[in-house]
Amino acid sequence: MLQALAPGLLEAREPVQRDRYALPPLPDAEKGVVMRFAPNPSGPLHLGHARAAVLNDVYVRRYGGRYILRIEDTDPKRVDPGAYETVPEDIRWLGCGITETVYQSDRLEVYYDHARRLIERGGGYVCTCDNDRFRELRLARTACPCRGGEVEENLARFEGMLAGAYAEGEASLRVRTDLDAPDPALRDFPAFRILTSTLHPRIDASVYPLMNFSVAVDDHLLGCTHVIRGKDHIANTRRQQFIYDWYSWTPPHFRHYGRMGIEGVVLSTSEMRAGIAAGRYEGWDDIRLGTLRALARRGIEPEAVKRAMLAIGIGETDIQFSWENLFAENRAIVDPVADRLWFVPDPVAVEVTGAPPREAHPLRHPGDPSRGTRTLAYDGSVVVPAAELAGEISLLRLKDLFNVEVSTVEGRARLAYAGDELADARGARVPIVQWLPLDGTVPCTLRRPEGEIAGVSEPSVCDAVGKVVQFERVGFARIDTAGPGGAVAYLTHR
């Protein structure tokens, strides 16, 4: 219509209707990309990891190419053996298109070999200085005594490190950078250390590469074209640049997104582990945690996480992640598919007078009647939420049943049949409440981060185990377990 009347107007009014989930283009990506997600296997993945995993995944899908999952397990102190299982599981749940998985602990010889080459090029030296001493020298922009050594000597000392000639902490291999670098963090940073006090769960080793070395070597060897990571790595990117320079390698394109704070949950893996050990949390999927498995348990769809991350994008601004935004994404996904079910919180049993038994047939989904109805047999007594009887209410409608008058006799509420007409309830602007037959309920606990709500649900809750349903007038919930003895559901969000 408008198109016909004023075609020009329509066009003018359409200013780049940008896709909320679109990401900016990557440079030099037209011929495909190689990207990686490189977590430390210290525990299950959380929302912070999801951002990196999703951003990289989406770019690989967009441009085509390889997506490497690189397990960065070069610090045995920060390896949780269980994470070798849980990390890939979480990645699978998120739906990332990983094409290959690499374990850094399998590649120690590669790193040793490159260490030798670095030394040969004059880019590395074995340092046996005391830590505090070195720190002072670095701040003073002064070379430490080890820095001037010959290549042959450094090579020999490095082999000594590998052969066990030095104890933990006695020697390290440093990258020769620029002592005048304005940022002290860049001056002759370490590339390898000796660690014997903690055993590695997968390998027998005592000389480990540090992150900046192994990451630079792997990114190059694995052919990474683009690296997207958090802003906290900016200093590392600069450090790694020195390594690329020593080998005359072309570095990948780097992109750093801002810090993401998450309201209300613990994100630190060590803190979560401590809480679980202390019994404060039930496990890694405790719904008060920010792990992906906790989200899954609550009924958050991976696609919702993905969309929320894409909406945030790769901006360099530090942001505060808001659950509201994630919930909105999830609601949009779940609302069209979730079956409706009645959950009566804090149920009160009440007798209803004046109406013979009959059946109610609420729709499974109001937007799709073809999905059918459930059957609830009213036979004279019902349970309703206590909150509905609390006020000065004189009239209610039992949903899909009939209207009732509310009265109080000797301190107890009683309901009396007040007609079938929906219009009466509408006209009186009276609440339409969920109810259940007194003898046809299953005990149901609705668990939320803020606490549990005891209630009852209709028996068909047992058919929905593992699914997200909508408890009408309460919110969406994932049915965790259910049987004749009772059900446990987790509130997803309202």
Added chain:
RNA sequence: GCUGCUAUAGUGUAGUCCGGCCAAUCAUGUCGGCCUUUCACGCCGACGACUGGGGUUCGAAUCCCCAUAGCAGCACCA
């Protein structure tokens, strides 16, 4: 302290590179209304922001400077 990054409504985000089309986009949120046998979904409307101060310019959210704030790094962690 040193080094660096960032700064648009409650939250997220577009616009910033290449000043004017920005009396600033979209989403979410909150409030109000409509629809509806759910307080869901949908629809309509309202609310709400360019950190501050200088400068350049006919014109600045956009460029420059200063200030302020937040964050990060300065680990033999990733």
